[in-house]
Amino acid sequence: MMLQGHFIDTLLNTTYRDLNLIPFAVWSYFRGITAPTFFTISGLIFTYLLLKAKEKDDEKQRMRKGIIRGFFLIFVGYLIRIPILQWLSGSFNTYFLVVDVLQCIGLSLICIIVLYFLSAKKLVLFSCVTLFVGVLIFLTEPLYRVVNFESVPLILRNYISKNRGSIFTIIPWFGYFSFGAFLATLFYTNLQKRNFKAIAVSSFIFTGAILIFYSSYLLAEISKATNIQLFMDSASYNYLFTRLGNVFLYFAFFYAFEKYLKFPLLLKIGQKTLSIYVIHFILIYGSFTGIGLKLIGKTLAPWQAVFGAISFITCVCFISFYYVKTNAFVYKNLRNFFDTAKNKKIQG
Numbered sequence: 001m002m003l004q005g006h007f008i009d010t011l012l013n014t015t016y017r018d019l020n021l022i023p024f025a026v027w028s029y030f031r032g033i034t035a036p037t038f039f040t041i042s043g044l045i046f047t048y049l050l051l052k053a054k055e056k057d058d059e060k061q062r063m064r065k066g067i068i069r070g071f072f073l074i075f076v077g078y079l080i081r082i083p084i085l086q087w088l089s090g091s092f093n094t095y096f097l098v099v100d101v102l103q104c105i106g107l108s109l110i111c112i113i114v115l116y117f118l119s120a121k122k123l124v125l126f127s128c129v130t131l132f133v134g135v136l137i138f139l140t141e142p143l144y145r146v147v148n149f150e151s152v153p154l155i156l157r158n159y160i161s162k163n164r165g166s167i168f169t170i171i172p173w174f175g176y177f178s179f180g181a182f183l184a185t186l187f188y189t190n191l192q193k194r195n196f197k198a199i200a201v202s203s204f205i206f207t208g209a210i211l212i213f214y215s216s217y218l219l220a221e222i223s224k225a226t227n228i229q230l231f232m233d234s235a236s237y238n239y240l241f242t243r244l245g246n247v248f249l250y251f252a253f254f255y256a257f258e259k260y261l262k263f264p265l266l267l268k269i270g271q272k273t274l275s276i277y278v279i280h281f282i283l284i285y286g287s288f289t290g291i292g293l294k295l296i297g298k299t300l301a302p303w304q305a306v307f308g309a310i311s312f313i314t315c316v317c318f319i320s321f322y323y324v325k326t327n328a329f330v331y332k333n334l335r336n337f338f339d340t341a342k343n344k345k346i347q348g
Contacts, residue, residue: 001030001031001037003276005031006280007308007312008027008305010284010285010294010298011293011294011297011300011305012300013301014298016301023302032243033243033246033247033250035173036176036244036246037246039104039105039177039180040176041180041251042108043108043112043177043178043181043184044180044181045180045184046112046184047112047180047181048184048187049062050063050066051123051185051188054121059121066109066112070106070110073102073105074103074107076274076278077099077100078097078103080278080287080288081098082287083288083290085290086290094164095165097158097164098158098164098165098166098167099166100166101167101277103168104173105177107170108170108177111170112130115129123188123189126181126185127182127186130179131178131179133175133178134178138172138175138234138241139230141171141237142230144160144171147161148161149161172240175240176244186200187200197255197256200255201256204248204249204251204252204255205249207245208245208246208247208248211241211244211245212246215235216235216238217235219231219232219235268321279316280312
C-alpha cells in the first residue's frame with residue numbers, strides 16, 4: 001500500500017485526481033488508511049513482543065533493543081533526506097530536518113518503553129495508560145492542529161508541527177501507536193482463551209463500525225451533555241477516530257483469514273520493511289542526489305500509473321530480497337557497542 005500509494009501520488013497526472021471519479025476516490029480512501037494501519041500494527045507488534053519477553057526474563061534486553069532501534073530509525077530518517085550534492089555545491093537549508101514516518105515510529109518506540117517503565121511494568125496500569133494516551137491525543141487534536149510552536153527549536157518543533165514541512169508528527173500519530181500497544185495488552189492477556197479469535201474479530205468489526213459511523217455523533221452528544229466545546233470541535237473534524245475504525249476493520253479481515261494469508265512471500269516482505277522503505281524513498285524522491293522518479297512529474301495516465309506501480313513494487317522487493325542484507329547486523333553491532341560502553345563504565 002505504501003509503495004503503490006507513493007508511486008501513484010507522485011506520478012499520476014493531475015487531470016485524473018478527481019474525487020468524483022470512483023476509481024480515484026476508492027484509491028484515495030484506502031491510501032488514507034495505510035499510515036494509521038502501519039502505526040497501529042507497529043505499536044501492537046512491538047508491545048506484544050515486549051510483554052512476551054517478560055515471560056523469558058528478557059524484558060530489559062527487549063527494552064534496550066527497542067530504544068536502540070528507535071534511535072536507529074530516527075537516524076535513518078534524517079540520513080535519507082540529506083541532500084549530499086546540494087551540500088557539496090555549497091547550498092544548505094533546513095529541509096532535511098523535517099520529520100517523516102521513520103523518525104515518528106522511532107520516537108514512538110521510545111515513548112512506549114518510557115510509558116511501560118513509568119507504569120512500573122504493571123500490565124493493567126500500562127494497558128489503561130496507553131488507552132488513555134491514545135484517546136487524549138485524538139480528542140485534543142483541535143488544540144494543537146494549528147499551533148506554530150515558534151518558541152521551540154526547529155529540530156524539536158518539526159516533531160509537533162507541520163509548518164516547516166514535516167509529514168508525520170508525533171501528535172497525533174503516536175495516538176495510533178498507543179492504541180496498538182493497548183491492543184497488544186489485550187492479545188497478551190487473552191490470546192490463549194477459548195473463542196478469543198472469534199470474539200476479537202467480532203469486537204474489531206463492531207468497534208470499527210461504531211468509530212466510522214457514530215464516533216462524530218457520540219462526541220457531539222458528549223459535548224452537549226458536558227458543555228465542553230473540545231468534544232464538538234473534535235466531532236467537526238473527526239478523521240482520527242474514523243481512521244482508527246478503518247484500521248479495526250482491516251484487523252478483523254486479516255485476523256479472520258489469517259491462515260489463508262500466510263504466504264511465504266508476504267512473510268518475507270514483512271521482514272524487510274525498513275530496507276523496502278529506504279530503497280523506495282531513494283528511487284522515488286532521490287535521496288542524497290535529488291535524482292528520482294519524482295523528476296518525471298505528475299504526467300502518467302491511470303493505466304501507466306497502475307502498471308508502473310506494479311513494476312515498482314516488484315523492483316523494490318527484488319532489490320530488498322537479494323541485494324540488501326538484513327538490519328540485524330546493524331542492530332547487533334549497536335547493542336554490542338552499548339554493552340561494551342556499559343561494561344567499561346562498570347569496570348571504571
